Amino acid sequence: MKAKKKYVYYFSDGRTDGRGDMKDLLGGKGAGLAEMTRLGIPVPPGFTITTEACIEFFNKKKHYPKGLWEDALTALKRVERAMKLKFGDPKNPLLVSVRSGAKASMPGMMDTVLNLGLNDETVLGLIKKSGNERFSYDAYRRFVSMFGSVVMGVDRLKFDRAFEEKKVALGIHSDTDLSGEVLRDLVSIFKKIILNETGEVFPEDPFDQLRLGIDAVFDSWFGKRAITYRKLNNIPETWGTAVNIVAMVYGNLGEDSGTGVAFTRDPSTGKKRFFGEFLFNAQGEDVVAGIRTPLRIEALRKRLPSAYKDLLAVYKKLERHYKDMLDIEFTIQEGTLYMLQTRVGKRTAAAAIRIAVDLVNERIINRQTALLRIDPQQLDQLLHPMIDPNATFNVIATGLPASPGAAIGKVVFTAEEAEQMAERHEKVILVRAETSPEDIGGMDAAQGIVTARGGMTSHAAVVARGMGKCCVAGCGAISIDEDARLFRVGDLTVKAGEEISLNGSTGEVILGRVDLVQPEMSASFKKLMGWADQSRKLKVRTNADTPRDARVARGFGAEGIGLCRTEHMFFEADRIKAVREMILADTEAERRKALLKILPMQKEDFIGIFGEMKAFPVTIRLLDPPLHEFLPQTDGELADLSGSMGVSVEVLREKNKSLHEFNPMLGHRGCRLGITYPEIYEMQVQAIFEAVCELSKKGKKVVPEVMIPLVGHVNELSRIKALCVQTAKAVMVRYKKKVSYTIGTMIELPRAALVADQIAEEAEFFSFGTNDLTQTAFGLSRDDAGRFLPDYVDKGVLPQDPFVAIDQEGVGLLMQIGVEKGRSTRPRLKIGICGEHGGEPSSVEFCHRIGLNYVSCSPYRVPIARLAAAQAAVREKIEKREKKKKGH
């Protein structure tokens, strides 16, 4: 026979059925209450109804599973005995609070109902016991309105309005001036409201109240807000919520009573100091409501020294027990401390790091645990200049927080203008409907970028993140009139040259200047990152196209360049002309002539980048985008180009037309260009190896890796590899210098992953281009997905945006196949990733798990990747240890 399921977990005074590690079953709150009780910390008696009971409630079409109600009543009896009170007893009534509590803290869940058990009879007992009629009726009217709104679904405003009306009628301003009699009157008014609104009578029977309260908590699990929150936070609906029923203690029984919240350390800086707030003579909801200004926790020391001493002892005990900074709630009733809640406290990134490092120094946790304590994403906060949190400012519009940090500058509307003003050392913000590769120069010159269109993965967003530059994307509220050189937001007009500020971490566009503060890398940060570097197996490289990016990334600890895009260099003012000549060339000879002009410039680029990266490897990707990206499209630009090139506008138009592609993403780009126009790749490889040889002659160590993009068939690679080898050889012979190098490929097409065994016979390294791999695996254009992808994520069709975190079951499976097959023919194949995902923690962990050698990400994400890589390694170690344990 199956043992009867245990649905109710009792706790009181050191006796408890539950434990702190039973969060799945008891919810976070219930587990905390049980654990505190186990630790001998004073917690009012109570019991928790399990999440399993909740799930069965829904499985049974909202009927309680067998035994639940009976067990709850038994537990209630034990609470009665512990409190020496009786639930529903008119003379000596036990009151309870009813609160929801899921495994994770969920703001969408049910509000607390306090003082449950009150009715017209028991209130008299409360008066007798407290000797305070006003307090008792205040508790009663609070209960009726809470129950009415939270449990019975009446709009809370109805009660508030009746309350205000009463005050107006009596000419009373302050709530505390309402007498017990008036409050009693309000109780019956509130009950009438409930009857009118719901057609149901307010339940006088405390057991009915209890049952309805439990039902309400259960039901709130499928409330609209809860559903939305779960979707947003990937919480499965199968978790269910627990219900906590706890004997009431009162912080509002006089000046030796009160209620408070505290953090065991400073949640903003992480400093080791007890940090909290307290209200005398108040109930929990008063602290949260913010009607009265709470005192600093230290106020307790003087006025209730014994309780304060108890509190200090409790928080220290708890922190030592939980080994983390905690967020606690407590009530003091007539000088006696009762703990109501404990949980791990939320904190800023800076605080998180300091706390973790301090806890290691205090020998409370080890380094591995410290590493796991930090959310790598949070580090972003620490790396960009930020808006002074103490400043006040005028937010005129909010877009997507596309690239964090802050920026201040004068509004410009074209990339050209941005560059010109930057040359005059003016700080500018580039405001565009959307950006294109031609805007690169201007984006680089600007302090920050705002676009009216485009999402988190739009060109502007991606490039800005790559540059570590602040960007607000898709700010639909602004409407740009480029001709009039202004933009509008509602009635407001902002002209070119006016100053605005951006907060790329929140998406805010701000009129005028705001003060910025430069983040500092704290000692704790450096220490933690040092531990991270010791723990991780994955190398961390950066995606950098310029010596400047390379320098920034080195500062953040990058161990090489995983992706240096050669095409961004093509857009610079002095070379785009030669590039266009090359594209307009009709013959190979003409093309070679134009390429000869580009060669020395590319060489200089490579010398600069190799120089910055010292002896770290630099992976240079040969030309990738389709050629039409380098030609202007608008009439004006075409006319300009026509003038400067001495070619008719018609010819240019014809060329544009002939280069037009229906699906450029799937078009004539990547190595396909190298097959059609080998002379382009030849020039690039020549430039790389001339740079390499020149540096090498100066005694500098250089580690070049030539990367061929968009390979789908091994024949593409073998053909281009032969060209590269031949070209490199010729340069090295000419310089009389032998330098070792490798040639590898991007794996960014599903086919490449599927035939990776063949490709690895030619490729000396792989780099997963997960941006394109995601686009092709999903058949989803990043540029076009904005129209439906956000909707997909909102509606839960996709669990997350696959351009943000690697879709492990689809794209990730392709990667696994690629790794496995690649190493089947070349066992020591070096494999990395250079898509946007290389700096996203869950993706970094995935890369670790499938055995990649390195990740590469934009400079500002390098620390994030370092930490995420360390966490992945630590987690794996722990898993292995646990497996081993189980094995024995």
Place this chain on the structure above:
Amino acid sequence: MKAKKKYVYYFSDGRTDGRGDMKDLLGGKGAGLAEMTRLGIPVPPGFTITTEACIEFFNKKKHYPKGLWEDALTALKRVERAMKLKFGDPKNPLLVSVRSGAKASMPGMMDTVLNLGLNDETVLGLIKKSGNERFSYDAYRRFVSMFGSVVMGVDRLKFDRAFEEKKVALGIHSDTDLSGEVLRDLVSIFKKIILNETGEVFPEDPFDQLRLGIDAVFDSWFGKRAITYRKLNNIPETWGTAVNIVAMVYGNLGEDSGTGVAFTRDPSTGKKRFFGEFLFNAQGEDVVAGIRTPLRIEALRKRLPSAYKDLLAVYKKLERHYKDMLDIEFTIQEGTLYMLQTRVGKRTAAAAIRIAVDLVNERIINRQTALLRIDPQQLDQLLHPMIDPNATFNVIATGLPASPGAAIGKVVFTAEEAEQMAERHEKVILVRAETSPEDIGGMDAAQGIVTARGGMTSHAAVVARGMGKCCVAGCGAISIDEDARLFRVGDLTVKAGEEISLNGSTGEVILGRVDLVQPEMSASFKKLMGWADQSRKLKVRTNADTPRDARVARGFGAEGIGLCRTEHMFFEADRIKAVREMILADTEAERRKALLKILPMQKEDFIGIFGEMKAFPVTIRLLDPPLHEFLPQTDGELADLSGSMGVSVEVLREKNKSLHEFNPMLGHRGCRLGITYPEIYEMQVQAIFEAVCELSKKGKKVVPEVMIPLVGHVNELSRIKALCVQTAKAVMVRYKKKVSYTIGTMIELPRAALVADQIAEEAEFFSFGTNDLTQTAFGLSRDDAGRFLPDYVDKGVLPQDPFVAIDQEGVGLLMQIGVEKGRSTRPRLKIGICGEHGGEPSSVEFCHRIGLNYVSCSPYRVPIARLAAAQAAVREKIEKREKKKKGH
């Protein structure tokens, strides 16, 4: 010790080292000579140098492998003994022919050299032996010119010109009037030409001649033409070529000599009759050169009855032995028959079928063998109206043979005009730069389509093949001036209304009318297809969007519709307006209003198609293309639409702009539309089930299968499936009719294949959309690939166009994964294919091998698919049998 390799295989008079099944080693020709010798058929003595020797020759940098030359000389000695002649003997010289012979017949290979062994001395021996000076010197001058051109690389024209000059100088018109003396004179003139052109002396030593001849055959394996041919026909260069050295016999020794070629059955009709041509007193090259008109083979019967009798006996013996129709070459020297070659004869599709069926009836082969004898692709010839092969016509341009068949009609330049003229029962040819989905109506109305741009897989090509309509695509030579309503080809101008004809099987565009002949399905064809249907396991369905297509496909044996695209219906004149209203709608309510207008039309479509397909399953795919495809793009069209819809051109432009996509292939289409605008799919499903219920009420059996396109994540499918089920249920309740149906999905994205286990939990069937799967797996847009894909295939970067035949190692692997994973969660999952590949034989075989249930292809390819499916099943059976044999 390793046994010495055998490089030389001798054959003569029943004694032979080789066999007919040694084609790999001896080449086709050598194996045939060996086999005929084994059968006791008279073949002149000779020997074959193996393909292995050729390969080693190249491995050893053009040096003979050890022992080759010695073995060749030993074999030559045996030939001398058999012929009672001596190579290089001035009195009694042996002459030989030297010919290349690879495993497969290769037109790019070396020409024959006859009469090798002649020089100024041996020619005297030949004169003595033949008693014919003229014959001898004629043989000598032929040999010198052949050797000079074929072996020594002199332009053959040089010899021809010298020959003509001599004739002019002597005032002689006919070759046969040249005396022996003059011919001797020509021999020394030819030798001088060789010396002048090559700087080398003509080798008088017969052994030098032999060695150079063998070298020349080997070298021809890497000749330019051979390389090109190998690439085009996927022949690996590792095969190498064999060299055949055979004692000369002479058909030009008088009127009791001669030479001929024959087929054992009629190669054009397949009729069982000996079919050949013969020239008295001639050498082989005379037959091929076509200078003298050969006689029908029957001429032999009277003039050389004994040789003729021998020939009949030989051909019958050979046909019985090879069990196939053969192509033979022979020479009769002074009344004695010598066979020089035998191989399986080339034949038309009609002949192939008739021969195969006849051979079964004659109990020479079994049905399985008969099925394997037919190249399925060839069937195409039999299904379309064809240009009368006997007609003469004026080809003005040649494009790609995009869709076979023939068509005649008046030139029109717009789809609209095509439709208008078709309504007046005029036959038209639609000539466009390229076609778009809006042209569908016009394409349907036209007899045939010509496009100036686009490849074999362009819109025009694909749609035309789907319609079974003749199409010439990418005809770059024509330049269209739509405004002037004419096109130009060079100097020629063709105006609208002029008649042209198309040959879609050759790509020819013809000025004026040509006569067409309608193909007939012969009795043999029907018989063969019957056997095919009994053998195959794969079902064969068709892709059909209209009742007309469905009817045609049923006629060709389709067993259901595998893909009915609902969007093609949207383009028809009467409904495109409602579709556009739907697209322009700003609210769901407006959209629903427009959809209500489309509903009854879609229902009628479905009633028509279900009606045609009787009780066969019909798979209807819900709307797939992005909405912008339904809006006009040009200013003129926009103005028209603006007028008819009462919406300003600006609004329409704005809508176009807002719907514009960078990569429409990867954009807002397929089920993504169904997620964003569920009301569209709802309408379509309603239309399907109203049609189903109405037919069902009339007692007709209907098997509807609803197919959701472009699913990448199971959530997309589950969401839309729920909508479909709900909608279908509502209709069935309304009609009080319960009909069974299934809901499935396309697998056309790599991700879908990779997570097929999840998708199969929702999908009741899969249909591989290999067009899109190829595009996404390769990252290759079919619309844009034209700029480089042909080049890729030419250069051998890709072995074949992956849009023609399934790329088995990449796309195919995805399919395998999809099948395996799909059936892991739904073991009886029905799986088909509905991409263009469903009618391509190697792809059909692949589908069979990976366990698909059906293929679906355009109506005109149904018989091809039926045969290919049968061949796949037969081959599998044979393989299994052979494996079993090996196992024992």
